[in-house]
Amino acid sequence: MDEQNLIDMANRIGEFFESMPDREEALDGIADHIRRFWEPRMRRTLLATLDQPPADNEMSAIVREALLRHRASLTPVAPAVV
Template identity: 70%
Template sequence: MDTENLIDMANRIGDFFDSMPDREEALAGVADHIRRFWEPRMRRALLATLDDAPDAHATAMSDFVREALLKHRERLMPAAVAS
C-alpha cells in the first residue's frame, strides 16, 4: 500500500472539511468520509502510519487530518476478521 498516496488523499479530504465553521463537525466529517469510502486495508494502513513512524510522515500529513484520525480512531479501525 502506498502510504504517501493515502496521506495525500486524506489531506485532500481534510482540506475540504477544514473549511467548515464547526471544527468538531469537520473532524467527524473527515473520519466519516474515510470510514464510509475507504477499504478496510486502506484505513488500517493510514492508521498504522500514526503508530509505526509518526515523525516520518509528520510533514506530509496535515495537522487537521492527524487530529481527526486520532480523535476518531476507534470508528475508523475496521472490525477484526474472524478466522
C-alpha cells in the same frame, strides 16, 4: 498500499472539511468519509502512519487530529474465523 498516496488523499479530504466553521463537525466529517468510503486495508495502512513521528509523513494537522480522535471507530474489525 502506498502510504504517501493515502496521506495525500486524506489531506485532500481534510482540505475540503477544514473550511467548515465548526471544527468538531469537520473532524467528524473527515473520519466519517474515510470510514464510509475507504476499504479496510486503506484505513489500516493510514492508521499505522499515526504511530510514526509526525516529521516522517506530511499528514495535515486536521487529518491527524481526526484520525487520532476517531481511531477506534476507523479501525477495521477483523473478520470472524470459523
